[in-house]
Amino acid sequence: MHSQLVRPALALAAVASVLLTTGCMSMPANDQYSRHELMQRQTEEAGTILAFRHVRIQGEGSGVGALIGASAGGGVGSGIGKGRGASINAGLFGIAGAIVGGVVEDRLSQTDATELSVRLDTGKIMSVVVPGKLNFVIGEPVRVLSGQGYTRVVPAMPAQPAAAVVSSIVPATAR
Incomplete structure (x- = not known):
């Protein structure tokens, strides 16, 4: 059970680091x-x-945030339940992760x-x-x-x- 929770946690950490890195990129100053x-x-x-x-x-989503969010969400969802339940959870969490990842990427890519x-x-x-x-x-x-x-x-x-x-x-x- 412990390894089932560690893998999704690592995936979420990877998602956060990639999104934070892309959020630091901005337009050149005047x-x-x-x-x-x-x-x-x-x-x-x-x-x-x-x-x-x-x-x-306005931020421009490249799709990377949604892709990483879907992957992380699917990983987390697959660790919940067994058999068909784990597959359903992987799909639902993957969709939710894609939505959240896309929103986070959009917010992080906004500039002043x-x-x-x-x-x-x-x-x-x-x-x-x-x-x-x-x-x-x-x-x-x-x-x-x-x-x-x-x-x-x-x-x-x-x-x-x-x-x-x-x-x-x-x-x-x-x-």
Whole structure:
């Protein structure tokens, strides 16, 4: 009887570890770039923050949670009863495990994001949802970077004297 309970407990521990690991994966932050974005042209527009609010990005189930939940539930159910009863329990617990596993995966894969409303210097108003809980100030000047299917909103860079700009572009050996 003891080994019949240990096996399902190990299966549940495996389910929990896989679901927790997938729950830690998220979208890249607004200040992170992927390798394929390097050296890619982006357009830049100046604007001002009109409004922002924190939102949640809905989780996307890959089916892994449901599959692991069904397997674990079936393992637990098969350890309850004998013969035909164990088979019926395995099926019922497998279905319940699939439902619970799918819900857990969905919840763990949700991420935080920020919906921004920006008035561009051209007068147009645009909205975009960016990953992470960002805190802007209403009226804050920003840069809207777009390209390769991405749009980012980042704080405007402070103005620099022309000499500082040139020295940051031209290598010291060329001066």
